[in-house]
Amino acid sequence: MLSYIKFSLLVCLALLAYSCEDDYLDTRPTDAISATDALATEANMELIIRGMHRAMYSQSQTVLPGGTAVGNTARANEHYWVPLGDNLAGGLIHSASANNLGWLDQAQWTSHTDQTSLTVEVHWYHRYNIIANSNALINRISEGDLPETPRLLNILGQAYAYRAYAYLSLVQHYAKGYLIGNPSTDPGVPILFSSETPFESAPRSTVQEVYDQINADLDAAISTFENAAPRPSGNAFDKSNLNIDVAWGLKARTALASGDWETAAQAAVNARQDYPIMSEADWKAGFNTTLLPEVIWGSNVIGTETTFFRSYFYLASNTFNGSQVRNNPKIADRRLVDAIPDTDYRKDVFLINAPNSNLSAANGEGGFTNNTNPLYPTEEEFEAEIARLASEWGWTSAHNTHPYMHVKLRQQNPGGIEPDDIIYMRSSEMYLIEAEARAYMGDIAGAQEALRPLGEARDSAYDVTQYDTEESFIEHIKFQRGVELWGEGFLFQDKIRWDDPIDHGANGGSGASETLYQDGYFQERPSQNDDWVWKIPQREIDANPNLTSADQNP
Template identity: 50%
Template sequence: MIRKIYMGLFVGAMALTMGCEQEFLETVPTNAISEETAYSTPDNIDLVLNGLHRMMYGQNQLTGGSSSRSGESHFIPMLDAVGGSIIHSSPGNGWMTADLQWQSHISSNATTGFNLWFQRYHFVTVSSAIINKVAGSDFPVTPQLNNILGQAHAYRAWSYLRLVTTFSKGYLIGNPATDPGVPLLLQEGVPYEGGPRGTVQEVYDQMYIDIDKAIAYLGEASPAADKSHLSLNAAYGIKARIALSRGDWMVAAENAALARNDYPLLDEAGWLSGFNTVDLSEVIWGGRVIDTQTNFYQSYFYYVAFAFNGSQNRGNPKLISKELYDRLPVTDYRTKGWLPLAPNTNPSASNDQGGSAETDPNYTSQDAFIAARDAIRAEYGATSGHNTHPYMNVKFKQKNPGTIDPDDVIYMRSAEMVLIEAEARAMLADVSGAQDALAILGNKRDSAFDKSVFSTKELLMEEIKWQRRVELWGEGFSYHDNIRWDEGLDQSNSGAASVLYQDGFMQAKPSVNDDWIFKIPQQEIDANPFISESDQN
């Protein structure tokens, strides 16, 4: 692992983030406390965990990293850019253009890949420190201590899932027993020299150990204080994701069902409310953004919300694939999450149809073109500088549109768990079980949904894939879904412009195309004596 691992804890009235280098602990600033103090009591360790909760979405200041990649606020939309789900309508201000063009993740010097590796290994190291410090302590076993250990093991399992499924070949399309995974680092302490790449199988084995321990601890723990904390349900959800990516279908189905228990699916009003708060009934795990800790122009909503008042959105509203949207039946209220007939108002739109009714094939009158634009701006709270575009997203809405105010970041919803259960049961050839699971979501979203239509494994999987792409649009799943399903990219009928997308317009499937694997950061190869250029993906 990159040598600089940071164990200090910035504190004010409460812990906000992690930040001090271990080698500088003797000269920490007055607003930091030492590692020894940070792990000296369960209450202090809770503050360490609070730092991780904030770092999940926040504009962190890990020395040696780039604050321009703010955790899941950045990585969720980035993974959908690489995975081809979030369609960009123009270059905008350039954010994520290299990702959607398949230039960034195949470069060992790219900032995005470095930060994903760097930040997730920070979570691994802090989690390991908590686990090991508690093991070496004489703390009494209490519900609070079980909560601490459960969250630490869950964070480590989740972090390794993020790492191994991104920087290694997919479990289902490779040979996990021999394919190189990522370094397994379970100890903390100087000199942080890193380690060799374990196999994909070894990493998965450790993830199962960690998530099973998390579930055991959290089952005897005090309840999660907030949805930003890892709860027992969230741990079941992480296990379901691990199992799904490995093809452990029954484990995936069972844990997905456990994860969604007590998190009812949204109704129409809830689904159309904007996905801007973790208080929605479906949200199992998410970042409750604290106003003083917001990212502003690095926030999740900066990348995905139409009316966010930033240059990324004003000129570049994000689109759903035309081919995907056009399959939505009129009886499905999710049709209201995107605007297929929004006027193409940006003269710089990449499809060369923007600017006026003369170039937009959906309009023959400039008056109607302008009226439609103004009506959308008014309804969704956009400013006069916001452009519109056919198939633009209004699924994500700010609580205070037209501003840069913060909104929450959702990591896990019960709808995802329903779809995991449906997919797993379909892969088990349990047709009736998969139909029943799929109907839980289908009946909620579409008044005319009929599960009996999907009478074979093949028909079920086609529907489940489509449902995931619609339901979870913009939530960061498409890249890993494509790897699991061994499906390439073909944006020919999506509405994406080949001149903008370049190499990201079409890519062969992952089993024959190693460009789906992120490059290991060059900084890691240079710093880790156990990894050389020959270990590069």
């Protein structure tokens, strides 16, 4: 099973050979570093952890080598997986045809439903790569012959949290959603404890067994972190490290996904304590740095990394200088944007009245000759607004514009190609988790109070008391998550948890083109639609003696 993981430990160390200040002169070849040496000391194990941090955003061939699909350069891991959640679920909408990196294939639902696709393979092997590295650290430390120092406990806590993160990602993509299925019998994913080749595992565990493992790892991480060296602060790299707050945040996500409302609410409170709600200026700054005060966890991307045209901002931002962006401005669902009150400053990052300058726009309304916006009665005014937007937001004259395009996600250097940081967890998400969990517990007053700080920070006229029933409050939570977390990758799992369909044509339409979106234009709710579950890579079924074609998801 998982034959490519055998390279991971050594590769992670090799990645660090020129990025860690303490070891930048170490020029030993990769194959000169044995697994025994890698796990011999705290310092070496810390290098493995740092390699895992970097592997979160490196192009996949640096983590999963071998010259095959799993080592393909077209996936730079979290640069791809984070925005994919919004791309798949129809929140991040394509306005024109541009299929770089298979990004339109994802929106059309032709990739994760194909067991031979690059997406299902690289995601599967990357997550098991994290698990194999975590296992190596956990198993080595559990031998008990190393002094139990705060530094060693920090390494161990991160390994437990990383393993839980990877299993949660796997079971949420390759298995039926916990709340819409039968977790005690639904097939989940294989659980792997080995830290040496050949990395054999049992067959697919049930969804419940995988969630039990996730919770056990998170509980171990939290208890370990309580006596561990604290995470450093003040540097953008520091939040690449997992700490007790990250573990609590993962606990909150896990509990929310499985309907353990009380645990979800309390874990969310624990996770967010030291991360104040951002100001308007911070919220509008582009979401491009882990130094934002709300960020609990994220990758500090090294500026010299060659992920430029593989980066999060290339796929999701409208200011990146790449063809995927210039030819295809990403727009937000106009039904969501139109529902944002004018008193809510988050509305400002959606350019409702941007001219449609793209003659190849999927809606056929590009160019001044097709303009119907009364704000631009002449071609001169139409072109002047296009130029003004380029000047204000930093994109080039070659970038197209489109109504409802966003400027939420912007690089620190708009109009450039540098990859910026990737944010994985913010305190705002934790307010939303607590509020949703309390609503499902029937505690509407508690849910209102949980959401009030976030709502009032974003909207000067916010009144949470108008949502005074479970039904109205949950609908409001869906709206708030849609606005607050837009573009940050949560929508696919949200729809599975809520058992909501994708319907771009309902209620006046989202703005997506049915011709462009094809199968992605409408997808029935997850409880009635097996296509929400990703296919297991065919190469895994072929290579793993514990899996057969009967184990493939329908």
